[in-house]
Amino acid sequence: MPASTSLSSKHHTLIQALLSRGPLKESEFRSIFHKVTGKSPDHQVFNDYVSDINDELSYVQLELRKCLNQYDGKAYYGVVNTVSDEHSKLGTKYSVPQIALYKGILEAIVQDTAGEGSISNIDALNIRLENQVLSGVDSQSQDNSTEIPSALKNFSMSQKDKTLEEFVHDQWLCSISDGRIGLGVRSFLDLRSWFHDNEVPTCQVCNEAAVKAEFCQNENCNTRVHQSCLKKLFSLAGVKRVCPGCGTQWRLVAKREATEEQEADDQDGPSENTSQPDPSARKRLRTSKGVDRNTQESDSTITSSTLSGSRRLTRSSARRAAVA
Numbered sequence: 397m398p399a400s401t402s403l404s405s406k407h408h409t410l411i412q413a414l415l416s417r418g419p420l421k422e423s424e425f426r427s428i429f430h431k432v433t434g435k436s437p438d439h440q441v442f443n444d445y446v447s448d449i450n451d452e453l454s455y456v457q458l459e460l461r462k463c464l465n466q467y468d469g470k471a472y473y474g475v476v477n478t479v480s481d482e483h484s485k486l487g488t489k490y491s492v493p494q495i496a497l498y499k500g501i502l503e504a505i506v507q508d509t510a511g512e513g514s515i516s517n518i519d520a521l522n523i524r525l526e527n528q529v530l531s532g533v534d535s536q537s538q539d540n541s542t543e544i545p546s547a548l549k550n551f552s553m554s555q556k557d558k559t560l561e562e563f564v565h566d567q568w569l570c571s572i573s574d575g576r577i578g579l580g581v582r583s584f585l586d587l588r589s590w591f592h593d594n595e596v597p598t599c600q601v602c603n604e605a606a607v608k609a610e611f612c613q614n615e616n617c618n619t620r621v622h623q624s625c626l627k628k629l630f631s632l633a634g635v636k637r638v639c640p641g642c643g644t645q646w647r648l649v650a651k652r653e654a655t656e657e658q659e660a661d662d663q664d665g666p667s668e669n670t671s672q673p674d675p676s677a678r679k680r681l682r683t684s685k686g687v688d689r690n691t692q693e694s695d696s697t698i699t700s701s702t703l704s705g706s707r708r709l710t711r712s713s714a715r716r717a718a719v720a
Contacts (some may be wrong), residue, residue, distance in 0.1 A: 419474035469624030493551035496528040513608025590700040601625035
């Protein structure tokens with residue numbers, strides 16, 4: 397086993413900043429990096445620090461990871477739990493009904509063949525929790541005698557509503573326009589392996605799960621690309637505005653979408669503002685403070701193993717659903 401990297405107080409400060417504040421926009425994290433280290437956060441120096449931190453965190457099954465928020469097109473950094481076994485289920489602070497609700501919302505969002513990456517608040521509240529139990533039961537054993545835990549049957553609408561607020565606060569979900577619910581930054585950070593294992597279609601450019609994405613207009617092409625990836629790709633000199641998969645002319649982004657994208661680019665406030673509910677709802681949200689460095693992430697982690705009962709979404713099933 398290689399020798400453990402000796403981290404300085406500066407490394408520890410960067411780790412604590414992410415643990416205490418939650419996922420941060422890349423611009424915010426690089427700003428903190430500059431203030432803590434006194435070094436310009438250029439590519440090599442910054443990456444060296446991240447690499448050293450991850451060498452050390454690997455011993456406690458944690459990782460400093462970067463992800464794309466597919467709703468505002470910005471990159472975020474956060475510390476995630478990399479454990480994916482049954483023991484990791486013990487680390488979540490959420491109850492069985494709450495996890496079942498999250499699983500139902502997650503499935504509904506990733507199975508959206510339109511690539512909107514969202515579900516209405518009403519549909520989220522009407523998720524049938526018992527389906528999350530039945531989906532993990534062999535089809536031959538599903539009958540009228542299947543026992544539904546009382547905790548699921550008795551989970552009220554008001555409890556669902558409060559749970560949605562908590563998931564938004566904890567950045568597992570986010571509240572977007574027109575009262576719709578999308579996946580939060582922590583979902584994109586923590587569930588990378590879940591997206592892969594469940595064959596969620598990926599972005600042709602960055603190869604990450606394409607939950608909210610643009611589709612190629614060629615009906616025979618499965619290409620999906622994040623809006624932010626499209627913007628970067630087509631801004632490169634010499635790159636034609638065609639599908640990177642089949643070469644079909646790519647449609648122009650609608651005026652409304654372009655306006656929303658520009659507004660997202662212009663906003664550079666605290667990252668938590670992208671996923672916070674309104675002030676009246678925030679009063680009811682729970683917070684977790686003073687958690688130890690090695691346990692803070694696991695206290696609210698929803699791991700891939702926790703979601704193991706979810707129905708698999710394959711590329712072929714998504715295509716069949718789209719045709720239907």
